[in-house]
Amino acid sequence: KEKKRKDLDMPNIFAWLFSVGGMFQLFCCAFIPPLYLGPFVWVRSLGLLVFQSIKNLQILFYISALLHIIEACYAWFLARRVDPSNVKGWFWQTFALGYFSLRLLLKRGKH
Template sequence: MAKLGLLLFRIGDQTVKSDWLFVDNLILALILASMGLLDDIPSQAKRPVAAGQAYFISDGSPVGVTHYFSYLKAKQEIGYVPMVSSREGMALTISYWQQRKKATLDGPTIFAWLFCVIGMISLFCGAFLPDIGIVFFLRATCLFVFRSMLVTRLVFLLATTAHIAEAIYAWHLAQRVDPSNAIGWFWQTFALGMFSLRLLLKRART
């Protein structure tokens, strides 16, 4: 939603902190807890240490004293010790999302989509369709802005030509910058024009 421009507010107070848990540490804790449910461990005397127990699991680095839960119980009873620190986990997470971002299209906000798609459809309807229903109002708007049907049709044809040219250029550029998404860049730029092309140009410069 944030990528599309629909998330216009921030959730929570930015001063509030909480514990982090990297997925590798979570999996380790689950494995250790499942082992702690076994009843054939000699030292446990047929009493699984993890049976009915709850454990706090974290990366072991408190990021907010008032919100920090110790994993000492998990360490003592099932032998949990974080494999990945909070700093390492954050670095791995950032690296993952950077790689994922490179593998996907950079999309403009929903407002760019609405502006381009609705604008082109309205311009086409006002320029070429007969006065039926809402087309009458679209044509009246076009005539108010462009003053004549000839100019309205020329504007639509020029805009369409520009979108096609930008889409072809985006496809050629994506062959070098982002070949796996070249077709996606073509169609997105065909629909959005410069709103899409500028994102591809930005990626090409990085």
């Protein structure tokens, strides 16, 4: 039989940078005044170019945060069945990374 793993599968550093960094930048652009953005002013300008208003950026942030929460809850229930010893770890990792973490948990469930 395959030996049970005691740790989480971790995505690479680029997934961490993309997901956590992206949510942080989206939050900064949507809620922090331009005076305090510093080096993120260009990100805000790009966001406004694409989404056309601060309100749309805020809606995008709320939707993204909600999706991360839903994915984390799904990971909680899936991990209870697939990897019961690491349920909390899968929840928090999926909350932070979203799909990048959930994909690894789903892959673990297929084995």
